[in-house]
Amino acid sequence: MVKLPECIEKSEYEKNISSQTPEVKIEPADITIALAGNANVGKSVIFNNLTGSEQVVGNWPGKTVDLAEGTFHYNGQKLHIIDLPGIYSFSTFSMEEIVSREYIAHEKPEVVINVLDGSVLERNLFFTLQLMEMGVPLVVCVNQMDIARQKGFHIDTEKLEKALGVPVVPTVAIHGEGLQKLVEKAIDVAQTRKVVEVPVEYGGEVERVVKQLEEFLDNEGLDLGYSNRWVAIKLLENDPEINKQVESISERAIQYSTYLALELEKIHDEPSFSIIASERYALASRIAAGAQKQDKYKPTLSEKLDKILIHPLxxxxxxxxxxxxxxxxxxxxxxxxxxxxxxxxxxxxxxxxxxxxxxxxxxxxxxxxxxxxxxxxxxxxxxxxxxxxxxxxxxxxxxxxxxxxxxxxxxxxxxxxxxxxxxxxxxxxxxxxxxxxxxxxxxxxxxxxxxxxxxxxxxxxxxxxxxxxxxxxxxxxxxxxxxxxxxxxxxxxxxxxxxxxxxxxxxxEMHALRLPSTxxxxxxxxxxxxxxxxxxxxxxxxxxxxxxxxxxxxxxxxxxxxxxxxxxxxxxxxxxxxxxxxxxxxxxxxxxxxxxxxxxxxxxxxxxxxxxxxxxxxxxxxxxxxxxxxxxxxxxxxxxxxxxxxxxxxxxxxxxxxxxxxxxxxx
Incomplete structure (x- = not known):
């Protein structure tokens, strides 16, 4: 059974954060903000609106392959904005995924803005949970709220914020709505250095195994630049890049992680990476269900057109x-x-x-x-x-x-x-x-x-x-x-x-059809x-x-x-x-x-x-x-x-x- 934070009351996870992480303000200085999220959620639109740069905004997957960088000033604060590639996970199946996770882990931006598509909230939360596992200073931006409303979704961002334990800001980036509040929240998180130590807690055997491996890595003195909890999860997922890095430092860690992964597989009768993914999806589904409601479903114009555009004939x-x-x-x-x-x-x-x-x-x-x-x-x-x-x-x-x-x-x-x-x-x-x-x-x-x-x-x-x-x-x-x-x-x-x-x-990603702006x-x-x-x-x-x-x-x-x-x-x-x-x-x-x-x-x-x-x-x-x-x-x-x-x-x-x-x- 997966241990889930409640969407109505303040979770134990939030109480731990408030007690473990004192909010100490630091002096104003240059702040680096990384934009991370799935493809087609509007990261590049936000990037362009904030920096005024000439970054090309395209409506197809994988548009942002390389890092895009821009700067702007807000209330006397100079902000560096990094638009990371649009990805769906922190695996090593593509160059975009490697670029994103290496940048966040090793460049250590003061805050990461995780941009979500409000019309497919549950699917996007799968990546949010992975960012939380990394223990980075995080602000969640629920973008494309207009499309979500068109599909009949009503998202309670306050409940979502309570469930995740990080600031949540709704936006319609293409019209500039909510971007000022988003920047203010990002600056606040960056200045308080509010980092989640134990961002996602799973249930049953999975959480027990993750904690066992994390404790073992701590005792080994392992430091790859990531949190050891995140490393433990990636080892259980059999991530080839993390396996290679850990093996060069501690073969015992690889042997122990393999033993624990096999233990999980015997219990669940499926590969360990699939077990971890199932835990994330279950948690994402529960959080989304608690934070959003949907009216009686009415097909959108885009969905009606798709019946012709992607018809088998x-x-x-x-x-x-x-x-x-x-x-x-x-x-x-x-x-x-x-x-x-x-x-x-x-x-x-x-x-x-x-x-x-x-x-x-x-x-x-x-x-x-x-x-x-x-x-x-x-x-x-x-x-x-x-x-x-x-x-x-x-x-x-x-x-x-x-x-x-x-x-x-x-x-x-x-x-x-x-x-x-x-x-x-x-x-x-x-x-x-x-x-x-x-x-x-x-x-x-x-x-x-x-x-x-x-x-x-x-x-x-x-x-x-x-x-x-x-x-x-x-x-x-x-x-x-x-x-x-x-x-x-x-x-x-x-x-x-x-x-x-x-x-x-x-x-x-099959994004909704829209009329692009002139x-x-x-x-x-x-x-x-x-x-x-x-x-x-x-x-x-x-x-x-x-x-x-x-x-x-x-x-x-x-x-x-x-x-x-x-x-x-x-x-x-x-x-x-x-x-x-x-x-x-x-x-x-x-x-x-x-x-x-x-x-x-x-x-x-x-x-x-x-x-x-x-x-x-x-x-x-x-x-x-x-x-x-x-x-x-x-x-x-x-x-x-x-x-x-x-x-x-x-x-x-x-x-x-x-x-x-x-x-x-x-x-």
């Missing part, structure tokens, strides 16, 4: 419509904006270096031509894409698409959650590959990264839209995206055969667009000028002649295409940049419709840019990065050559 159509809608929106609106901007910049025409002189040619064709190319060929397409992508992320649609695509992703050894970094790869491969950290195993991360390198990032999208959508047709551009999905599937199947193994099941969409779009603009425009201007210099000096001709058997003979492209492919390895935009430097913005003077399509297809598939190769080496090593790059290159030339010969009979 209709869900596939809605997911396909979301992805197709993202592409069509980008093509149609981008093409419309591009025509307007191109008309406005129609005064720009390249000049002949022989007539105007090399300096004028470099400055006009190169530097100013690079700027015109950026304005007319990048901005019109990138901004619409990022606007709608931000909406899909923050509304919760992306999570539904990932869920429905799980069966498809399983065929290439992944699960639906891998679709998240794959779709992010349509923006940029570098952060997409970095975001594969949300996947559980190195094998899954490597398979996902391999698929991402075939996804057309914004730079490749620029090439597709600028070459095909503008000079051939939108539908041929869309056809390239469809072909790319087929290629990703085929290459994924081949990679799966080369790296056989069993894919893990899909476990992810400010969030615009801020996220600007954060993504500005980094591209700040990088691409200087590169376009400087790179275009450099290419003009090489052109004037006559260096580019021999390179083109050397690659002619491949570019002209097999790919049926003009002879100068070899130069385009070489410079494109640095950044894919250089393909377009160099082409504009050669012939101006009216590219139809140099290429036929078939050549536009083939060049875009090659640019979409061939070797990743240097920044992508760099992160592949960092994450997976030189060998894996080389194999992935070679696969991209070979695929591009095989598919490009076949397409060139087939299309020559069609167009």
């Amino acid at each position: 209709f869900g596939y159509f809605t997911s396909a419509l979301v992805i197709l809608g993202l592409l069509i929106w980008t093509f149609v609106l981008g093409n419309f904006l591009s025509e307007i901007i191109t008309e406005a910049m129609s005064f720009f025409q390249p000049v002949d270096a022989a007539l105007s002189g090399p300096v004028i040619a470099v400055l006009w064709n190169g530097a100013f031509g690079g700027f015109v190319a950026g304005v007319t060929l990048i901005v019109p397409f990138v901004i619409p894409f990022y606007i709608l992508l931000s909406y899909i992320e923050n509304s919760g649609l992306l999570t539904r698409v990932a869920f429905m695509m799980d069966s498809f992703m399983q065929k290439i050894g992944l699960h639906g959650k891998a679709l998240i970094p794959l779709i992010l790869g349509y923006g940029c491969s570098v952060p997409a590959i970095d975001s594969t950290k949300i996947l559980e195993t190195r094998r899954e991360r490597l398979l996902a990264a391999f698929a991402i390198t075939f996804a057309p990032c914004s730079a490749r999208t620029i090439i597709i839209l600028s070459l095909v959508a503008i000079f051939v047709s939108i539908w041929w551009a869309l056809a390239l995206y469809v072909l790319d999905i087929i290629i990703i599937f085929i290459m994924g199947k081949l990679a799966l055969k080369a790296m056989p193994g069993e894919a893990t099941g899909l476990i992810m 400010s969030t969409i615009l801020k996220q779009t600007w954060n993504r667009t500005k980094s591209l603009i700040y990088l691409v425009f200087p590169v376009f201007i400087a790179g275009s000028a450099l290419i003009q210099v090489l052109y004037v000096l006559g260096i580019l001709g021999p390179i083109s002649n050397f690659m002619a058997p491949l570019t002209v003979g097999w790919l049926l492209l003009p002879s100068f295409a070899g130069i385009l492919l070489i410079v494109g390895v640095v950044r894919k935009e250089f393909v377009l940049l160099t082409l504009v430097s050669f012939v101006g913005t009216d590219l139809s003077l140099a290429l036929t419709p078939v050549q536009f399509i083939v060049l875009a297809l090659i640019g979409m598939l061939y070797i990743p840019c240097l920044s992508t190769i760099s992160i592949l080496i960092r994450e997976f090593g030189l060998k894996a990065a080389s194999v992935i790059s070679a696969a991209n290159l070979i695929t591009a030339f095989i598919v490009g050559g076949i397409a060139a010969h087939l299309l020559s009979f069609i167009l």
Whole structure:
């Protein structure tokens, strides 16, 4: 039987705290506050509201993989805010869980704010109990109270505070409600250093075994930076990382913990980690039941929509419509904006270096031509894409698409959650590959990264839209995206055969659908667009000028002649295409940049419709840019990065050559 604190009267646990921990105020000083909790509970929203930073807020699991830090001042007090990754436990199954528990244990923030989703209180309390086991200064923030009320839940935060024995503050962070009180409570806890010594007490055999092991660890003088009670629980759960740390200090502790765990397993006839988890769930359920009531259940609009969005049949159509809608929106609106901007910049025409002189040619064709190319060929397409992508992320649609695509992703050894970094790869491969950290195993991360390198990032999208959508047709551009999905599937199947193994099941938070705020969409779009603009425009201007210099000096001709058997003979492209492919390895935009430097913005003077399509297809598939190769080496090593790059290159030339010969009979 689990010993539970009462929700109505002051618990024995609270009485122990008041007697054991004197509230001694300390002088004002810098305070570090860590935000911890499950994914999608609103930690990043709170972080942004408090710090005013530009942290991206996304509505899908595992968004915060790395630590995000910000500062702000409140009543003369400087506060450091750390937004920890969204996790569900303190196990070592993922990098996020390790990062969070190591930070709390070893960096020792003055207070931890545990953010809960009020609409799923019982499930979130499972993690709260683990924080309490660690004995950290704690404030519980019950966020998304508006959604809880919509679902008919009435949460008595006073009863919840009595049950937990730590301050509890209700908030609606997206509207800023309750955040001032939350900060005040956090400062108060930090200044009094009110730490719970015995935060969670289980019942029966479990509590007896935990106390026996804790006492043994105390006698051994064990100090891992965690409380010995927490270490005892993790040993009983057979946590591999804690086992390793304890074994290096005391083998006797490992032997004794194994003996006690086996004793528990004989009594309960189940694994010891499952026994501990059951104790936590029982306690979380009892606390939640005592602190909340629910009116007669009425399905929310989000739940009604989910009957269609994740329906076994209709869900596939809605997911396909979301992805197709993202592409069509980008093509149609981008093409419309591009025509307007191109008309406005129609005064720009390249000049002949022989007539105007090399300096004028470099400055006009190169530097100013690079700027015109950026304005007319990048901005019109990138901004619409990022606007709608931000909406899909923050509304919760992306999570539904990932869920429905799980069966498809399983065929290439992944699960639906891998679709998240794959779709992010349509923006940029570098952060997409970095975001594969949300996947559980190195094998899954490597398979996902391999698929991402075939996804057309914004730079490749620029090439597709600028070459095909503008000079051939939108539908041929869309056809390239469809072909790319087929290629990703085929290459994924081949990679799966080369790296056989069993894919893990899909476990992810299905957050309620919501209309994201316009400010969030615009801020996220600007954060993504500005980094591209700040990088691409200087590169376009400087790179275009450099290419003009090489052109004037006559260096580019021999390179083109050397690659002619491949570019002209097999790919049926003009002879100068070899130069385009070489410079494109640095950044894919250089393909377009160099082409504009050669012939101006009216590219139809140099290429036929078939050549536009083939060049875009090659640019979409061939070797990743240097920044992508760099992160592949960092994450997976030189060998894996080389194999992935070679696969991209070979695929591009095989598919490009076949397409060139087939299309020559069609167009």
